[in-house]
Amino acid sequence: MSARWLLVCALALLTSCTSGGDLPEGATLLSKSAESMRSVKTVHFSIKVDGELPDVPVKNADGDLTAAGDSKGNAKVNFAGQLLAVEYVLTGGNLHFKGPTGGYTKLPAAFAGQVYDPSAILNPDKGVAKVLASAKDAKTKSSGDLSVVEATVPKDVAAGLVPGISADVKATFSIDKDNKLKNALFELPGGQKVDVGLTDFDKPVTVTAPQ
Template sequence: MFRRRVLVGALALLLAGCTSSSGDLPEGSEVLGRSATAMRSVTSTHFTIKVDGELPNVTVKDAEGDLNAAGDSKGRAKVDQFGQLIEVEYVLVKSDLYFKGPTGGFTKLPAALAGQVYDPTAILNPDKGVAKVLSSAKDAKTVSSDGGVTVVEATVPKDVVGGLVPGIGADVKGTFSVKDDKLTNAVFALPSGAKVTVALSDFNKSFTVEPPK
Protein backbone atom coordinates (compact mmCIF):
# COMPACT_ATOMS: atom_id res chain seq x y z
CA MET A 1 0.00 0.00 0.00
CA PHE A 2 2.82 2.36 0.89
CA ARG A 3 4.58 1.69 -2.42
CA ARG A 4 1.34 2.39 -4.33
CA ARG A 5 0.95 5.72 -2.53
CA VAL A 6 4.52 6.64 -3.42
CA LEU A 7 3.87 5.86 -7.08
CA VAL A 8 0.62 7.83 -7.10
CA GLY A 9 2.38 10.76 -5.43
CA ALA A 10 5.22 10.66 -7.95
CA LEU A 11 2.75 10.58 -10.84
CA ALA A 12 0.88 13.57 -9.38
CA LEU A 13 4.14 15.54 -9.11
CA LEU A 14 5.05 14.62 -12.69
CA LEU A 15 1.68 15.80 -13.99
CA ALA A 16 1.93 18.97 -11.95
CA GLY A 17 5.37 19.58 -13.44
CA CYS A 18 3.99 19.22 -16.96
CA THR A 19 1.19 21.65 -16.24
CA SER A 20 3.61 24.12 -14.72
CA SER A 21 5.93 24.04 -17.75
CA SER A 22 3.09 24.87 -20.13
CA GLY A 23 2.16 27.76 -17.86
CA ASP A 24 5.67 29.16 -18.23
CA LEU A 25 4.96 30.25 -21.80
CA PRO A 26 5.17 34.04 -22.17
CA GLU A 27 1.96 35.98 -22.66
CA GLY A 28 1.19 36.22 -26.37
CA SER A 29 0.09 39.84 -26.33
CA GLU A 30 3.27 40.85 -24.51
CA VAL A 31 5.46 39.01 -27.02
CA LEU A 32 3.76 40.74 -29.95
CA GLY A 33 3.82 44.11 -28.19
CA ARG A 34 7.57 43.95 -27.57
CA SER A 35 8.14 42.81 -31.14
CA ALA A 36 6.04 45.69 -32.51
CA THR A 37 8.21 48.14 -30.59
CA ALA A 38 11.43 46.48 -31.76
CA MET A 39 10.33 46.36 -35.40
CA ARG A 40 9.66 50.11 -35.42
CA SER A 41 13.37 50.68 -34.85
CA VAL A 42 14.58 48.30 -37.57
CA THR A 43 16.51 50.22 -40.24
CA SER A 44 16.79 47.46 -42.83
CA THR A 45 15.96 43.82 -43.46
CA HIS A 46 16.16 41.00 -45.96
CA PHE A 47 12.69 39.71 -46.81
CA THR A 48 11.04 36.84 -48.62
CA ILE A 49 7.36 36.64 -49.49
CA LYS A 50 5.52 33.57 -50.74
CA VAL A 51 1.88 33.35 -51.81
CA ASP A 52 0.19 29.95 -51.85
CA GLY A 53 -3.17 30.18 -53.57
CA GLU A 54 -4.89 33.17 -55.12
CA LEU A 55 -5.08 36.73 -53.84
CA PRO A 56 -7.46 39.11 -55.67
CA ASN A 57 -5.61 41.68 -57.80
CA VAL A 58 -2.19 40.47 -56.62
CA THR A 59 0.02 39.00 -59.33
CA VAL A 60 3.18 38.36 -57.27
CA LYS A 61 3.69 34.72 -56.30
CA ASP A 62 6.97 35.15 -54.47
CA ALA A 63 9.54 37.86 -53.94
CA GLU A 64 12.87 38.32 -52.23
CA GLY A 65 15.05 41.34 -51.63
CA ASP A 66 16.62 43.88 -49.31
CA LEU A 67 14.76 46.86 -47.92
CA ASN A 68 15.58 49.84 -45.73
CA ALA A 69 13.34 52.07 -43.66
CA ALA A 70 13.79 54.93 -46.14
CA GLY A 71 11.88 52.87 -48.70
CA ASP A 72 14.81 51.89 -50.91
CA SER A 73 14.76 48.26 -52.03
CA LYS A 74 16.20 45.86 -54.56
CA GLY A 75 15.46 42.26 -55.35
CA ARG A 76 13.49 39.96 -57.60
CA ALA A 77 9.93 38.71 -57.90
CA LYS A 78 7.93 36.09 -59.78
CA VAL A 79 4.82 37.60 -61.32
CA ASP A 80 1.84 35.79 -62.81
CA GLN A 81 1.07 37.17 -66.26
CA PHE A 82 -1.75 35.48 -68.13
CA GLY A 83 -1.11 32.18 -66.38
CA GLN A 84 2.66 32.24 -66.83
CA LEU A 85 5.22 32.97 -64.12
CA ILE A 86 7.71 35.63 -65.18
CA GLU A 87 10.72 36.51 -63.05
CA VAL A 88 11.66 40.17 -62.85
CA GLU A 89 14.36 42.16 -61.13
CA TYR A 90 13.50 45.46 -59.50
CA VAL A 91 15.24 48.45 -57.99
CA LEU A 92 13.25 50.97 -55.95
CA VAL A 93 15.19 54.09 -55.02
CA LYS A 94 13.72 57.38 -53.83
CA SER A 95 10.83 58.12 -56.18
CA ASP A 96 11.92 55.86 -59.02
CA LEU A 97 11.10 52.23 -59.76
CA TYR A 98 13.13 50.14 -62.21
CA PHE A 99 11.93 46.81 -63.60
CA LYS A 100 13.83 44.29 -65.68
CA GLY A 101 12.01 41.38 -67.27
CA PRO A 102 13.38 38.15 -68.79
CA THR A 103 14.73 40.11 -71.75
CA GLY A 104 16.10 43.59 -72.21
CA GLY A 105 17.34 46.07 -69.65
CA PHE A 106 15.77 48.03 -66.83
CA THR A 107 12.75 50.22 -67.48
CA LYS A 108 12.14 53.28 -65.31
CA LEU A 109 8.63 53.70 -63.93
CA PRO A 110 6.98 55.91 -61.27
CA ALA A 111 7.42 54.37 -57.81
CA ALA A 112 3.65 54.59 -57.29
CA LEU A 113 3.25 51.72 -59.76
CA ALA A 114 4.99 49.37 -57.31
CA GLY A 115 1.71 49.05 -55.45
CA GLN A 116 0.10 47.54 -58.53
CA VAL A 117 2.46 44.56 -58.25
CA TYR A 118 3.61 44.50 -54.62
CA ASP A 119 5.11 47.34 -52.61
CA PRO A 120 7.84 45.92 -50.32
CA THR A 121 8.30 49.27 -48.59
CA ALA A 122 5.11 48.53 -46.65
CA ILE A 123 7.01 45.96 -44.54
CA LEU A 124 8.95 48.50 -42.45
CA ASN A 125 6.34 51.24 -42.64
CA PRO A 126 5.31 51.80 -38.98
CA ASP A 127 1.80 52.87 -40.00
CA LYS A 128 0.91 49.81 -42.09
CA GLY A 129 3.74 47.29 -41.92
CA VAL A 130 4.69 44.48 -39.58
CA ALA A 131 4.83 46.76 -36.53
CA LYS A 132 1.22 47.82 -37.14
CA VAL A 133 0.14 44.22 -37.67
CA LEU A 134 1.80 43.06 -34.45
CA SER A 135 0.37 45.87 -32.34
CA SER A 136 -3.14 45.39 -33.76
CA ALA A 137 -3.35 41.59 -33.46
CA LYS A 138 -6.15 40.29 -31.22
CA ASP A 139 -6.64 37.20 -29.05
CA ALA A 140 -2.92 36.44 -29.07
CA LYS A 141 -1.94 33.04 -27.70
CA THR A 142 1.57 31.65 -27.33
CA VAL A 143 1.74 28.11 -28.71
CA SER A 144 5.43 27.36 -28.19
CA SER A 145 8.71 28.81 -27.00
CA ASP A 146 11.83 26.84 -27.78
CA GLY A 147 15.38 27.58 -28.84
CA GLY A 148 14.90 31.30 -28.39
CA VAL A 149 11.95 31.39 -30.83
CA THR A 150 8.46 32.11 -29.52
CA VAL A 151 5.46 31.30 -31.72
CA VAL A 152 2.23 33.23 -31.21
CA GLU A 153 -1.11 32.80 -32.95
CA ALA A 154 -3.50 35.75 -33.22
CA THR A 155 -6.26 37.27 -35.33
CA VAL A 156 -5.37 40.28 -37.49
CA PRO A 157 -8.14 42.67 -38.60
CA LYS A 158 -8.59 42.88 -42.37
CA ASP A 159 -8.02 46.63 -42.58
CA VAL A 160 -4.65 46.20 -40.85
CA VAL A 161 -3.32 43.14 -42.65
CA GLY A 162 -4.44 44.64 -45.96
CA GLY A 163 -1.85 47.38 -45.53
CA LEU A 164 0.91 44.78 -45.48
CA VAL A 165 -0.56 42.21 -47.86
CA PRO A 166 -2.98 43.62 -50.46
CA GLY A 167 -5.88 41.55 -51.67
CA ILE A 168 -7.03 40.42 -48.21
CA GLY A 169 -10.67 41.26 -47.55
CA ALA A 170 -11.31 39.48 -44.24
CA ASP A 171 -9.81 39.05 -40.80
CA VAL A 172 -7.09 36.43 -40.90
CA LYS A 173 -5.31 34.07 -38.56
CA GLY A 174 -1.67 35.00 -38.16
CA THR A 175 1.13 32.80 -36.83
CA PHE A 176 4.14 34.84 -35.76
CA SER A 177 7.64 33.61 -34.93
CA VAL A 178 9.62 36.03 -32.77
CA LYS A 179 13.31 35.82 -31.83
CA ASP A 180 15.10 38.46 -29.75
CA ASP A 181 11.93 40.57 -30.05
CA LYS A 182 12.29 40.64 -33.84
CA LEU A 183 9.65 39.16 -36.12
CA THR A 184 11.35 36.47 -38.19
CA ASN A 185 8.33 34.80 -39.79
CA ALA A 186 4.64 35.55 -40.25
CA VAL A 187 2.08 33.25 -41.86
CA PHE A 188 -1.36 34.59 -42.73
CA ALA A 189 -4.05 31.98 -43.36
CA LEU A 190 -6.99 33.34 -45.36
CA PRO A 191 -10.57 32.03 -45.19
CA SER A 192 -10.27 31.10 -48.87
CA GLY A 193 -7.49 28.65 -48.07
CA ALA A 194 -4.75 30.86 -49.50
CA LYS A 195 -1.66 31.45 -47.39
CA VAL A 196 0.90 34.25 -47.36
CA THR A 197 4.29 33.83 -45.69
CA VAL A 198 6.60 36.74 -44.90
CA ALA A 199 10.09 35.94 -43.58
CA LEU A 200 12.56 38.55 -42.31
CA SER A 201 16.28 38.29 -41.54
CA ASP A 202 19.56 40.27 -41.57
CA PHE A 203 18.13 43.09 -39.48
CA ASN A 204 19.88 46.48 -39.60
CA LYS A 205 22.45 45.26 -42.10
CA SER A 206 23.94 48.08 -44.13
CA PHE A 207 23.42 48.04 -47.90
CA THR A 208 23.09 50.59 -50.69
CA VAL A 209 20.57 50.92 -53.47
CA GLU A 210 21.56 52.80 -56.59
CA PRO A 211 19.72 53.34 -59.87
CA PRO A 212 20.77 50.74 -62.44
CA LYS A 213 22.95 51.97 -65.26
Protein backbone atom coordinates in the same frame (compact mmCIF):
# COMPACT_ATOMS: atom_id res chain seq x y z
CA MET B 1 9.77 8.98 -0.06
CA SER B 2 8.10 6.10 -1.88
CA ALA B 3 8.65 5.32 -5.53
CA ARG B 4 4.93 5.83 -6.10
CA TRP B 5 5.08 9.32 -4.63
CA LEU B 6 8.08 10.16 -6.80
CA LEU B 7 6.13 9.03 -9.86
CA VAL B 8 3.14 11.21 -8.88
CA CYS B 9 5.43 14.22 -8.43
CA ALA B 10 7.12 13.58 -11.76
CA LEU B 11 3.77 13.36 -13.56
CA ALA B 12 2.57 16.54 -11.88
CA LEU B 13 5.72 18.38 -12.92
CA LEU B 14 5.43 17.13 -16.51
CA THR B 15 1.79 18.24 -16.67
CA SER B 16 2.59 21.70 -15.39
CA CYS B 17 5.41 22.10 -17.92
CA THR B 18 3.27 21.13 -20.90
CA SER B 19 0.07 22.91 -19.93
CA GLY B 20 1.28 26.25 -21.24
CA GLY B 21 0.77 27.92 -17.87
CA ASP B 22 4.32 29.33 -17.88
CA LEU B 23 4.18 30.69 -21.41
CA PRO B 24 4.47 34.48 -21.77
CA GLU B 25 1.30 36.31 -22.74
CA GLY B 26 0.78 36.54 -26.47
CA ALA B 27 -0.31 40.17 -26.34
CA THR B 28 2.87 41.12 -24.47
CA LEU B 29 5.09 39.33 -27.00
CA LEU B 30 3.35 41.04 -29.93
CA SER B 31 3.55 44.46 -28.26
CA LYS B 32 7.28 44.11 -27.59
CA SER B 33 7.88 42.90 -31.13
CA ALA B 34 5.89 45.79 -32.61
CA GLU B 35 8.04 48.24 -30.65
CA SER B 36 11.24 46.51 -31.72
CA MET B 37 10.25 46.37 -35.40
CA ARG B 38 9.55 50.12 -35.47
CA SER B 39 13.27 50.72 -34.96
CA VAL B 40 14.50 48.37 -37.72
CA LYS B 41 16.38 50.28 -40.42
CA THR B 42 17.11 47.48 -42.89
CA VAL B 43 15.99 43.89 -43.41
CA HIS B 44 16.16 41.01 -45.85
CA PHE B 45 12.68 39.76 -46.70
CA SER B 46 11.01 36.89 -48.50
CA ILE B 47 7.36 36.59 -49.49
CA LYS B 48 5.52 33.51 -50.67
CA VAL B 49 1.90 33.48 -51.82
CA ASP B 50 -0.01 30.20 -51.84
CA GLY B 51 -3.22 30.56 -53.83
CA GLU B 52 -4.61 33.38 -55.94
CA LEU B 53 -4.92 36.93 -54.62
CA PRO B 54 -6.53 39.26 -57.20
CA ASP B 55 -4.62 42.33 -55.99
CA VAL B 56 -1.25 40.57 -55.51
CA PRO B 57 0.07 39.08 -58.77
CA VAL B 58 3.47 38.35 -57.18
CA LYS B 59 3.89 34.68 -56.26
CA ASN B 60 7.15 35.05 -54.41
CA ALA B 61 9.75 37.73 -53.84
CA ASP B 62 13.12 37.99 -52.16
CA GLY B 63 15.16 41.09 -51.50
CA ASP B 64 16.68 43.75 -49.27
CA LEU B 65 14.77 46.71 -47.89
CA THR B 66 15.46 49.93 -46.00
CA ALA B 67 13.09 51.80 -43.71
CA ALA B 68 13.29 54.71 -46.17
CA GLY B 69 11.56 52.50 -48.74
CA ASP B 70 14.48 51.64 -50.99
CA SER B 71 14.58 48.00 -52.05
CA LYS B 72 16.26 45.61 -54.49
CA GLY B 73 15.66 41.97 -55.25
CA ASN B 74 13.86 39.55 -57.50
CA ALA B 75 10.34 38.21 -57.83
CA LYS B 76 8.12 35.87 -59.77
CA VAL B 77 5.01 37.59 -61.04
CA ASN B 78 1.86 36.20 -62.60
CA PHE B 79 1.36 38.17 -65.82
CA ALA B 80 -1.30 37.22 -68.38
CA GLY B 81 -1.37 33.68 -67.07
CA GLN B 82 2.40 33.27 -67.19
CA LEU B 83 4.85 33.25 -64.29
CA LEU B 84 7.64 35.70 -65.12
CA ALA B 85 10.91 36.13 -63.22
CA VAL B 86 11.90 39.78 -62.76
CA GLU B 87 14.64 41.73 -61.05
CA TYR B 88 13.77 45.09 -59.52
CA VAL B 89 15.32 48.15 -57.89
CA LEU B 90 13.10 50.61 -56.03
CA THR B 91 14.84 53.88 -55.19
CA GLY B 92 14.73 57.63 -55.74
CA GLY B 93 11.01 57.62 -56.42
CA ASN B 94 11.39 55.20 -59.32
CA LEU B 95 10.88 51.51 -59.95
CA HIS B 96 13.43 49.82 -62.22
CA PHE B 97 12.56 46.32 -63.31
CA LYS B 98 14.00 43.80 -65.73
CA GLY B 99 12.32 40.73 -67.18
CA PRO B 100 13.88 37.53 -68.50
CA THR B 101 15.25 39.43 -71.50
CA GLY B 102 16.38 42.98 -72.15
CA GLY B 103 17.49 45.70 -69.78
CA TYR B 104 15.80 47.66 -67.03
CA THR B 105 12.61 49.61 -67.56
CA LYS B 106 12.09 52.73 -65.45
CA LEU B 107 8.68 53.64 -64.04
CA PRO B 108 7.36 55.83 -61.19
CA ALA B 109 7.62 54.03 -57.83
CA ALA B 110 3.82 54.05 -57.55
CA PHE B 111 3.73 51.23 -60.10
CA ALA B 112 5.25 48.90 -57.50
CA GLY B 113 1.88 48.86 -55.75
CA GLN B 114 0.34 47.16 -58.77
CA VAL B 115 2.51 44.09 -58.13
CA TYR B 116 3.62 44.29 -54.51
CA ASP B 117 5.28 47.23 -52.78
CA PRO B 118 7.92 45.84 -50.38
CA SER B 119 8.41 49.25 -48.77
CA ALA B 120 5.16 48.58 -46.88
CA ILE B 121 6.92 45.97 -44.71
CA LEU B 122 8.89 48.47 -42.59
CA ASN B 123 6.36 51.30 -42.90
CA PRO B 124 5.29 51.96 -39.27
CA ASP B 125 1.80 53.06 -40.37
CA LYS B 126 0.90 49.91 -42.33
CA GLY B 127 3.71 47.37 -42.09
CA VAL B 128 4.61 44.57 -39.72
CA ALA B 129 4.85 46.86 -36.67
CA LYS B 130 1.27 48.02 -37.27
CA VAL B 131 0.10 44.43 -37.82
CA LEU B 132 1.72 43.23 -34.59
CA ALA B 133 0.32 46.12 -32.56
CA SER B 134 -3.21 45.65 -33.94
CA ALA B 135 -3.52 41.84 -33.67
CA LYS B 136 -6.34 40.56 -31.45
CA ASP B 137 -6.92 37.46 -29.33
CA ALA B 138 -3.22 36.63 -29.20
CA LYS B 139 -2.31 33.22 -27.80
CA THR B 140 1.22 31.93 -27.27
CA LYS B 141 1.66 28.43 -28.67
CA SER B 142 5.30 27.93 -27.71
CA SER B 143 8.21 29.87 -26.26
CA GLY B 144 12.00 29.56 -26.33
CA ASP B 145 14.63 30.77 -28.76
CA LEU B 146 11.63 31.42 -30.99
CA SER B 147 8.18 32.22 -29.61
CA VAL B 148 5.13 31.35 -31.69
CA VAL B 149 1.97 33.41 -31.25
CA GLU B 150 -1.36 32.95 -33.00
CA ALA B 151 -3.71 35.92 -33.37
CA THR B 152 -6.34 37.55 -35.57
CA VAL B 153 -5.45 40.60 -37.63
CA PRO B 154 -8.26 43.04 -38.56
CA LYS B 155 -8.87 43.19 -42.31
CA ASP B 156 -8.08 46.90 -42.73
CA VAL B 157 -4.71 46.48 -41.00
CA ALA B 158 -3.84 43.27 -42.88
CA ALA B 159 -4.68 44.96 -46.19
CA GLY B 160 -2.00 47.56 -45.52
CA LEU B 161 0.61 44.81 -45.72
CA VAL B 162 -1.17 42.46 -48.15
CA PRO B 163 -3.41 44.42 -50.57
CA GLY B 164 -6.85 43.05 -51.34
CA ILE B 165 -7.57 41.37 -48.01
CA SER B 166 -11.28 41.90 -47.32
CA ALA B 167 -11.78 39.88 -44.12
CA ASP B 168 -10.02 39.40 -40.80
CA VAL B 169 -7.19 36.88 -41.11
CA LYS B 170 -5.62 34.29 -38.87
CA ALA B 171 -1.93 34.99 -38.34
CA THR B 172 0.92 32.99 -36.86
CA PHE B 173 3.92 35.06 -35.74
CA SER B 174 7.40 33.72 -34.93
CA ILE B 175 9.40 36.09 -32.71
CA ASP B 176 13.02 35.72 -31.62
CA LYS B 177 14.60 36.54 -28.24
CA ASP B 178 15.43 40.07 -29.42
CA ASN B 179 11.71 40.64 -30.08
CA LYS B 180 12.30 40.70 -33.82
CA LEU B 181 9.61 39.25 -36.07
CA LYS B 182 11.19 36.38 -37.99
CA ASN B 183 8.09 35.11 -39.76
CA ALA B 184 4.43 35.98 -40.24
CA LEU B 185 2.02 33.53 -41.84
CA PHE B 186 -1.39 34.89 -42.85
CA GLU B 187 -4.22 32.46 -43.59
CA LEU B 188 -7.12 34.00 -45.49
CA PRO B 189 -10.73 32.78 -45.27
CA GLY B 190 -10.55 31.59 -48.89
CA GLY B 191 -7.68 29.24 -48.11
CA GLN B 192 -4.91 31.44 -49.52
CA LYS B 193 -1.74 31.86 -47.48
CA VAL B 194 0.87 34.60 -47.43
CA ASP B 195 4.19 33.86 -45.75
CA VAL B 196 6.53 36.76 -44.89
CA GLY B 197 10.04 35.95 -43.66
CA LEU B 198 12.50 38.49 -42.23
CA THR B 199 16.24 38.13 -41.56
CA ASP B 200 19.47 40.18 -41.42
CA PHE B 201 18.04 42.98 -39.31
CA ASP B 202 19.96 46.29 -39.56
CA LYS B 203 22.72 44.90 -41.73
CA PRO B 204 24.17 47.44 -44.22
CA VAL B 205 22.08 47.72 -47.39
CA THR B 206 22.94 49.90 -50.38
CA VAL B 207 20.38 50.43 -53.13
CA THR B 208 21.42 52.31 -56.26
CA ALA B 209 19.59 52.82 -59.51
CA PRO B 210 20.86 50.65 -62.38
CA GLN B 211 22.82 52.44 -65.08
